[in-house]
Amino acid sequence: MSYVKLVVQRYDPERDEKPRFQEYIVPYRKGMTVLDAILYARDYLDHSIGVRFSCRMASCGSCGMKINGKPALACYTQVSELGTERIVVQPMDNFPVIKDLATDFEEFFEKHKELMPYLVREDRAEQENPKSEYLMKPEELERILQFTYCIKCGLCYSVCPTVGTDKLFPGPQAIAQAYRYVEDVRDEGGETRLNILDNPHGIWRCHFAGSCSAVCPKGVDPALGIQLLRRYVMRGKAPRKKGEGSKPFTK
Amino acid sequence: MGDKIMTERKIMMIQYVTGILSVFLVSVHLLYQGVIVPYEKAISFSQVLSLYRHIFYGSMLEILLVVILVHGFNGLRIILLELNQSQDWSKAVDIITVIATVVTIAYGTRTVILAVFGGVS
Amino acid sequence: MEKGRERNRRGIRGWFDPTVPNNLERWAYFFQRLTGLGILAYVIGHIGDTSFFVGGPFGTGPNQSSWSFDLSITENVVGHLILIFVVLIVTFHGINGIRLILAELGIMVGKPSKIEYPYRPSSLRSVQRHIIWVAIVLAVLAAIWAGSILFG
Structure with a gap:
């Protein structure tokens, strides 16, 4: 393979009536990622291609898109692994398009924030100005560790069939992160999160299609987190009440 | 269901x-109507009576009538709620599915009551 | 912006998505929905149909001629094919439904663990996935069985 045919979906909602496809011939080099190919096209062939990226190493979660129809991180997908010279790149579904491949994460982050993705303590003063670390056993960390790897790339959100129709459904990322904090022994805000999720457009609208876990590039397994969290919502009881979180470390 | x-x-x-409950009762119903009692006999007037x-x-x-309809119409409600999130739509879906459930259960129950207590003709 | 926002939401066509790799659960989700709607339609029809046992909507009690009329409409090749199809979708919906209830209560979906590359989500390789295959196989067997009873 000496070159790749990169087909980019072009769409500017401000100007275009509907999306169109534009083809670029990009010279191939060993180890080239799809993001490399897009950046080559943008730098040398067409400066107007809209794409978001940052770290180029699957850490920042900026370059999620559909590559040959499959949702993936462009920086994490080698051209060689696709096994084709023609690569079609499109923006992720379920996200508003800002331009071409760049999508708007406002709604996604709003939903994430709504579920309080941070430790909540009854003693707010102590929480704001902690004097020491909160205690946590290794086995307690293991229960939440994989969910902390979420890079908020939005791939799970883009494939969720419920998000595709229900604008109020928080989506797999936000709910899995809610589980991460509800299960965290240092947290005392579980019941508030469960109440937020127990509504006609909340956690019950997940039907375990599992696509979120299938596309997650970091192995977070949001579907697992959602199902485990649902047990608590069903019982109407968080694992800890206010004041029952782990205590600050003392010598 | 609001x-x-x-x-x-x-x-x-x-x-x-x-x-x-539906899985259990439908299994009993299907097995009884097609396997335990031969199908031809199972649908005869005297056997049904x-x-x-x-x-x-x-x-x-x-x-079975009640559980399958509650389950089915609530399933329909869930699908419909996911299609549109306006307050009016949600309210309409809740009301219509509840009414549909009640009406269908009432009609099915009428069949059962008449079959049990009605005069044979 | 609003136009672009709405254009990209998948809508109902997102129910079915064969492009997601390693995702049998997505197929099960789609067919659970479809079979559920199909079963509800059949149940409503079946309630209407069995009411002819008591003479239909205006009947007053068990009525032999009304029931014979009903059977003359439903007991034929098309009616039997519909029944076989109903057995197929009911069996799939029932078994897959039990799987979903258990999974949604956190049973048979695995548990959080230390993850290593290549990532293989525990929820998608747990017992629950085998049950989808069990549902498919039993649904086909049940339909064959129903066919042998109705056409045997």
């Missing part, structure tokens, strides 16, 4: 329980 009358958690609990008037089977049919 969210103000019942929390979604309780509605889903009902959905799970009616789902499990005796089943309706059998205290356990007649009661089972009534319970």
Whole structure:
């Protein structure tokens, strides 16, 4: 393979009536990622291609898109692994398009924030100005560790069939992160999160299609987190009440 | 089934329980109607009449009617709620599915009552 | 912006998505929905149909001629094919439904663990996935069985 045919979906909602496809011939080099190919096209062939990226190493979660129809991180997908010279790149579904491949994460982050993705303590003063670390056993960390790897790339959100129709459904990322904090022994805000999720457009609208876990590039397994969290919502009881979180470390 | 009358958690609990009951009762119904009693006989007038008037089977049919319709119409409600999120739509979906459930259960129950207590002609 | 926002939401066509790799659960989700709607339609029809046992909407009690009329409409090749199809979708919906209830209560979906590359989500390789295959196989067997009873 000496070159790749990169087909980019072009769409500017401000100007275009509907999306169109534009083809670029990009010279191939060993180890080239799809993001490399897009950046080559943008730098040398067409400066107007809209794409978001940052770290180029699957850490920042900026370059999620559909590559040959499959949702993936462009920086994490080698051209060689696709096994084709023609690569079609499109923006992720379920996200508003800002331009071409760049999508708007406002709604996604709003939903994430709504579920309080941070430790909540009854003693707010102590929480704001902690004097020491909160205690946590290794086995307690293991229960939440994989969910902390979420890079908020939005791939799970883009494939969720419920998000595709229900604008109020928080989506797999936000709910899995809610589980991460509800299960965290240092947290005392579980019941508030469960109440937020127990509504006609909340956690019950997940039907375990599992696509979120299938596309997650970091192995977070949001579907697992959602199902485990649902047990608590069903019982109407968080694992800890206010004041029952782990205590600050003392010598 | 409105969210103000019942929390979604309780509605889903009902959905799970009616789902499990439906699986059990439909299995009994299908096995009885096609396997335990030969199909030709199972649909004959005298056999159907005796089943309706059998205290356990007649009661089972009534319970099956209720659980399968509650489960089915709540399932439909869930699908419809996911299609549109306006307050009016949600309210309309809740009201229409509740009415549909009640009306269909009432019509099915009428069949059971008439089959049990009505005069044969 | 609003136009672009709405254009990209998948809508109902997102129910079915064969492009997601390693995702049998997505197929099960789609067919659970479809079979559920199909079963509800059949149940409503079945309630209407069985009411002819008591003479239909205006009947007053068990009525032999009304029931014979009903059977003359439903007991034919098309009616039997519909029944076989109903057995197929009911069996799939029932078994897959039990799987979903258990999974949604956190049973058979695995548990959080230390993850290593290549990532293989525990929820998608747990017992629950085998049950989808069990549902498919039993649904086909049940339909064959129903066919042998109705056409045998």
